[in-house]
Amino acid sequence: NPNPNPRIGLIALASDFTIEKDFINVIKDRDIDFFVNRIECYNPLTSENLIKMSQKVTEVTKDILPNQKIDCVAYACTSGTIAAGYNSIEQKIKVAKPEAKVTTPSTAAIKALKKLKIQKLSIFTPYSKKLNEEVVEYFKKENFNVTSNSYFDIESDIDIGKVDQNYLYEVLSKIDLKDADALFVSCTALPVLSIIDKLEKKLNKPVLSSNQALIWDTLENIGKNNSIQGFGKLFLTN
Known part of the structure; x- marks a missing residue:
């Protein structure tokens, strides 16, 4: 790896307008590399559909820089993590990126x-x-x-x-x-x-x-969480 920056891999819902923009607003000007892949999302949002969505987590994770190390993978679905269970999401991500830390909004x-x-x-x-x-x-x-x-x-x-x-x-x-x-x-x-x-x-x-909690925990996981202004009290606690 010629570039020593920590790498974040984000799994965003296919229909999410907001999450990348939020991540970039917080991490811009910092030595962090940020990669995104999107996961198919089934509406209406029900437990069943959220669990169905989670079945694609491994393949979506694999496609974030195949065979390259990612330091932290963030699965950006709150209700989806609650429906499928964190352990299930973590397991599916680690099949693709065994070395990655895993965070979810919930x-x-x-x-x-x-x-x-x-x-x-x-x-x-x-x-x-x-x-x-x-x-x-x-x-x-x-x-x-x-x-x-x-x-x-x-x-x-x-x-x-x-x-x-x-x-x-x-x-x-x-x-x-x-x-x-x-x-x-x-x-x-x-x-x-x-x-x-x-x-x-x-x-x-x-x-x-x-998003705030997810981004905060992602930065905690890669050791880049020194105080950041403008996004609430949580980011000032470090």
Whole structure:
């Protein structure tokens, strides 16, 4: 390897408008090499369809620089990791890239919440009622106290990506966090990252999102996580 930069491999949903842009905004100007492949996504977003999608993880990972070492592979689907299970995703990635560390938004979110010592959580998701409940259940199983929950009830990933950022800010900035230590906004397709700073100022509490947690944990995994300004309190904790 003539280039000593650490390599990130990102698996993005075929229909995601947001994740690459978010990654690049955080890692630009840093000595990091970034490679992306996309995975076919089945709508509506249901557990069954998310598990079906995960069956292609090994081949999609293989196609990120075949036979070359990747330092960290990020699987960019929150509900998809919850549906299939982290161990299943990790196993499938390691078939293709045995040396890679593996991160996902849901596991990264747990790490991030622990890092910020957060116990009581308000959760916002864009998903259908059923998928929203599965996400809430996941955080409860991980011993977080979910103080409140709201959701958009959107069934298609492509529609989630089309949610207007100003509208999203309006909705999220009105969430009542009086009983919560923080707000977690689920889904890699939602354009949350660039409004996190503004939301934290308005809500006066930490705000975490799928992409923010995923990018933060990816950088932790490659030892490149020195403080980064502009993307919320999480990135200032190192």
